Amino acid sequence: MNFQVLTPALVAHLEEIVGPAYVLTAQRTEAAEYAGYGRDHTEDLHYAPEVVVKPANAEQVSEIVRLCHEHHLPVTARGAGTGLSGGALPLHQGLVLSTERLNKIIEIDERNLQATIEPGVINEVFQRAVQEVGLFYPPDPASKGSCFLGGNLAHSSGGPKAVKYGTTRDYVLNLQVVLPTGDIIWTAANTLKNSTGYNLTQLMVGSEGTLGIITKAVFRLLPYPKHNILMLVPFRQEAEAAEAVAAVFRAGIIPSGMEFMEREAIAWSSDYLQIPLTLPEDITAHLLIELDGQDLDQLYKEADQVYAVLERYEVGEILLADNATQKDELWKIRRNIGNAVRYNSVYKEEDTVVPRAELATLLKGVKEIGRRYGFKSVCYGHAGDGNLHVNIIRGDLDDEMWNVGLRQPITEIFELCVKLGGTISGEHGIGLVQKGYIGIALKEANLHLMRGIKQVFDPHGIMNPGKIWTTD
Amino acid sequence: MNFQVLTPALVAHLEEIVGPAYVLTAQRTEAAEYAGYGRDHTEDLHYAPEVVVKPANAEQVSEIVRLCHEHHLPVTARGAGTGLSGGALPLHQGLVLSTERLNKIIEIDERNLQATIEPGVINEVFQRAVQEVGLFYPPDPASKGSCFLGGNLAHSSGGPKAVKYGTTRDYVLNLQVVLPTGDIIWTAANTLKNSTGYNLTQLMVGSEGTLGIITKAVFRLLPYPKHNILMLVPFRQEAEAAEAVAAVFRAGIIPSGMEFMEREAIAWSSDYLQIPLTLPEDITAHLLIELDGQDLDQLYKEADQVYAVLERYEVGEILLADNATQKDELWKIRRNIGNAVRYNSVYKEEDTVVPRAELATLLKGVKEIGRRYGFKSVCYGHAGDGNLHVNIIRGDLDDEMWNVGLRQPITEIFELCVKLGGTISGEHGIGLVQKGYIGIALKEANLHLMRGIKQVFDPHGIMNPGKIWTTD
Numbered sequence: 027m028n029f030q031v032l033t034p035a036l037v038a039h040l041e042e043i044v045g046p047a048y049v050l051t052a053q054r055t056e057a058a059e060y061a062g063y064g065r066d067h068t069e070d071l072h073y074a075p076e077v078v079v080k081p082a083n084a085e086q087v088s089e090i091v092r093l094c095h096e097h098h099l100p101v102t103a104r105g106a107g108t109g110l111s112g113g114a115l116p117l118h119q120g121l122v123l124s125t126e127r128l129n130k131i132i133e134i135d136e137r138n139l140q141a142t143i144e145p146g147v148i149n150e151v152f153q154r155a156v157q158e159v160g161l162f163y164p165p166d167p168a169s170k171g172s173c174f175l176g177g178n179l180a181h182s183s184g185g186p187k188a189v190k191y192g193t194t195r196d197y198v199l200n201l202q203v204v205l206p207t208g209d210i211i212w213t214a215a216n217t218l219k220n221s222t223g224y225n226l227t228q229l230m231v232g233s234e235g236t237l238g239i240i241t242k243a244v245f246r247l248l249p250y251p252k253h254n255i256l257m258l259v260p261f262r263q264e265a266e267a268a269e270a271v272a273a274v275f276r277a278g279i280i281p282s283g284m285e286f287m288e289r290e291a292i293a294w295s296s297d298y299l300q301i302p303l304t305l306p307e308d309i310t311a312h313l314l315i316e317l318d319g320q321d322l323d324q325l326y327k328e329a330d331q332v333y334a335v336l337e338r339y340e341v342g343e344i345l346l347a348d349n350a351t352q353k354d355e356l357w358k359i360r361r362n363i364g365n366a367v368r369y370n371s372v373y374k375e376e377d378t379v380v381p382r383a384e385l386a387t388l389l390k391g392v393k394e395i396g397r398r399y400g401f402k403s404v405c406y407g408h409a410g411d412g413n414l415h416v417n418i419i420r421g422d423l424d425d426e427m428w429n430v431g432l433r434q435p436i437t438e439i440f441e442l443c444v445k446l447g448g449t450i451s452g453e454h455g456i457g458l459v460q461k462g463y464i465g466i467a468l469k470e471a472n473l474h475l476m477r478g479i480k481q482v483f484d485p486h487g488i489m490n491p492g493k494i495w496t497t498d
Numbered sequence: 499m500n501f502q503v504l505t506p507a508l509v510a511h512l513e514e515i516v517g518p519a520y521v522l523t524a525q526r527t528e529a530a531e532y533a534g535y536g537r538d539h540t541e542d543l544h545y546a547p548e549v550v551v552k553p554a555n556a557e558q559v560s561e562i563v564r565l566c567h568e569h570h571l572p573v574t575a576r577g578a579g580t581g582l583s584g585g586a587l588p589l590h591q592g593l594v595l596s597t598e599r600l601n602k603i604i605e606i607d608e609r610n611l612q613a614t615i616e617p618g619v620i621n622e623v624f625q626r627a628v629q630e631v632g633l634f635y636p637p638d639p640a641s642k643g644s645c646f647l648g649g650n651l652a653h654s655s656g657g658p659k660a661v662k663y664g665t666t667r668d669y670v671l672n673l674q675v676v677l678p679t680g681d682i683i684w685t686a687a688n689t690l691k692n693s694t695g696y697n698l699t700q701l702m703v704g705s706e707g708t709l710g711i712i713t714k715a716v717f718r719l720l721p722y723p724k725h726n727i728l729m730l731v732p733f734r735q736e737a738e739a740a741e742a743v744a745a746v747f748r749a750g751i752i753p754s755g756m757e758f759m760e761r762e763a764i765a766w767s768s769d770y771l772q773i774p775l776t777l778p779e780d781i782t783a784h785l786l787i788e789l790d791g792q793d794l795d796q797l798y799k800e801a802d803q804v805y806a807v808l809e810r811y812e813v814g815e816i817l818l819a820d821n822a823t824q825k826d827e828l829w830k831i832r833r834n835i836g837n838a839v840r841y842n843s844v845y846k847e848e849d850t851v852v853p854r855a856e857l858a859t860l861l862k863g864v865k866e867i868g869r870r871y872g873f874k875s876v877c878y879g880h881a882g883d884g885n886l887h888v889n890i891i892r893g894d895l896d897d898e899m900w901n902v903g904l905r906q907p908i909t910e911i912f913e914l915c916v917k918l919g920g921t922i923s924g925e926h927g928i929g930l931v932q933k934g935y936i937g938i939a940l941k942e943a944n945l946h947l948m949r950g951i952k953q954v955f956d957p958h959g960i961m962n963p964g965k966i967w968t969t970d
Contacts, residue, residue: 215921228700449687478954
């Protein structure tokens with residue numbers, strides 16, 4: 027794919043569209059601020075854009091994209107930059123289209139339990155706004171305090187509550203999308219059911235900015251669950267922690283959170299946050315189990331059933347969080363594992379996912395591969411979904427091993443996922459850092475269809491080029 | 499689109515692939531049996547295929563489809579033929595590919611709460627098989643006793659339980675698909691989450707056999723809810739019945755069924771089934787409300803909350819079904835409305851859907867349009883989803899009105915749906931009978947993308963031609 031270079035005339039045209047204050051170039055922007063638009067939360071990667079543009083509405087997005095389509099300029103949409111697969115990095119330069127000004131909650135429709143938002147709304151801001159009227163938007167990535175809903179849509183982000191409530195894609199009813207040609211469409215209708223033509227909504231969700239730019243989304247909402255119970259369960263054997271996950275579901279319980287943390291994940295995070303936590307020496311892993319619902323008595327009954335299941339395993343003393351502060355602290359520890367790992371070392375994160383009951387086998391395989399290739403990993407994740415985040419720690423690995431040598435063991439980890447019925451990304455997306463491995467998960471016939479769809483939407487290949495697969 | 503005609507040589511080739519016993523032609527098949535393959539449950543439509551082929555596995559499907567691809571022969575996949583939009587009718591003749599021999603439940607994976615099935619498995623057969631091991635597959639179309647899961651996938655069929663549990667698409671993890679070129683792919687992985695490339699799974703679901711033929715599906719399952727409560731609530735005013743639906747959700751209750759039936763819907767069905775039911779004269783509509791869960795005490799608490807909501811409206815005596823037989827009878831009445839209407843008269847069914855709280859406005863609009871154009875309609879449907887089945891009764895309408903004159907009022911009904919934030923099919927699909935109205939719901943830019951996707955999958959346009967839109 028050959029792209030054109032940005033010219034001063036094109037910059038001037040962009041300024042006409044959004045106003046000069048909302049067009050940033052390296053020459054006239056403070057260096058640290060500008061560099062920020064070339065980074066996300068993926069390793070230590072940096073790719074500088076030629077220009078950053080901040081539109082205020084769908085019409086401006088349309089004009090920008092139409093210009094880029096005509097002039098064969100790459101457009102990389104960017105939310106809060108909290109992505110973990112490099113999806114927001116402008117690999118082929120061109121424009122970074124920041125959605126930071128598209129940050130309005132347009133409507134919370136209490137009659138229909140729906141809300142319409144722009145993509146630059148922060149996940150937690152949205153959650154709180156709907157909670158104020160007794161409603162619930164469940165998807166809650168670890169970065170919920172800063173990540174944008176647009177980025178959540180681009181990757182179908184999950185989070186702890188996905189085990190009971192599903193991921194971002196399960197809440198989207200309808201999307202307003204600016205197509206790469208500049209056309210503005212709505213993908214569907216504001217209805218809970220829809221059998222009217224191909225599902226363009228779900229095609230957009232998880233397409234990582236390669237098919238168009240989402241400028242509005244309609245989400246369905248639920249009644250807010252009034253109560254929850256949170257328990258931290260220490261295990262002597264990691265494999266038993268993984269087994270217990272499937273056993274809880276078999277007992278008829280669907281927890282609203284079912285998180286796995288190996289010893290070092292929880293230890294690093296509590297150290298990083300300076301939250302004291304006693305970790306007996308024989309404990310190798312924890313499950314953080316949350317139950318939620320409208321009726322507290324019912325939740326205690328369910329908790330008793332969970333305890334009954336856990337009795338089959340060698341567990342330490344179960345910590346039942348009995349107030350909001352303690353609950354917040356436990357979740358804070360879970361959510362900050364990624365930050366704690368980053369604080370300790372550069373790392374590569376592999377977003378592995380397998381059928382729930384295969385988690386123990388995957389974990390064992392990851393550790394065995396690590397021993398064989400001489401790297402350390404810290405593993406944690408959404409055990410109820412079989413979604414294990416494998417963090418490979420750089421530590422004192424040399425450049426050769428870090429940049430080239432890890433390719434083989436990562437390949438083996440992903441091959442193991444696929445062999446177990448899983449795949450290579452559960453919620454982070456393929457983006458830049460996993461695209462070299464896509465052939466492990468998907469056959470050429472699948473990739474051929476995906477490339478064909480890409481061509482239909484984006485004939486000039488301008489939308490987030492160089493992501494998901496390697497050939498554009 | 500120009501298609502070739504079936505030759506004796508091609509029939510011989512098909513016989514080689516599946517065996518002569520599984521290739522049916524008009525010449526050598528009993529007339530009534532053969533005619534059945536040209537009909538489904540849509541009005542009184544009939545389109546005869548040139549040949550009916552019954553493959554036994556994905557490899558045979560692949561060989562058949564590859565042959566049709568090479569020779570430009572239309573292929574229309576057919577399940578049980580219970581569809582209501584004409585999706586299984588071979589409009590351009592060619593082959594009908596019947597999935598009736600692909601009827602194996604391949605695996606019920608109790609560890610992972612998943613099952614793998616072939617498309618010819620009857621919905622209720624599957625539901626019962628998983629229930630035997632304590633698991634739950636919720637989607638339950640009215641035709642569940644005969645419809646195939648493959649047809650459910652083709653239209654993303656819903657049913658009463660969709661209001662709490664979602665439609666077919668919400669249970670599919672992975673699909674084995676024979677592409678129109680004969681390639682066999684799996685669309686995804688057997689995982690609850692997946693952010694690995696474009697969502698081909700959800701693109702296939704609801705594509706009505708126009709993109710390929712599903713030969714296996716992996717569904718996620720839930721723990722079976724041990725208890726349920728069913729109540730039949732008579733309303734004096736239809737509009738209040740529709741309003742009560744939204745109010746129940748606002749009270750924090752998510753019922754597992756929330757069905758609306760206007761007076762004649764329930765009266766016709768109970769007459770048809772000869773199940774006696776007292777209908778006081780002042781009752782114009784009913785809601786059938788089901789609650790389900792693992793704990794009966796909890797359900798009674800929820801039922802009390804529902805009663806509290808209903809006190810705000812003018813309701814008659816609520817019938818609380820207190821045994822399994824009574825529950826079965828009430829559901830039987832609901833499920834047989836379609837059959838009862840068909841027994842009374844030829845009818846056209848419009849599968850309208852709007853945001854839940856707009857149901858009263860839609861219903862009022864439908865009746866007003868009916869009065870203006872002089873037709874009678876019987877309305878019922880999944881009120882919790884805003885999905886209203888509008889049955890236009892032929893009665894003594896003349897041919898001109900039935901075949902041409904109804905086009906304008908149906909257009910007005912669909913325009914009203916779209917104006918209210920809805921669309922023209924909630925769960926039946928567009929198929930043959932609604933394709934003339936697709937432009938009301940979808941803009942040209944949407945249709946352009948859909949046609950482009952179709953072209954990528956099916957370059958010769960052989961898969962179920964003439965459906966969804968009018969231009970192939």
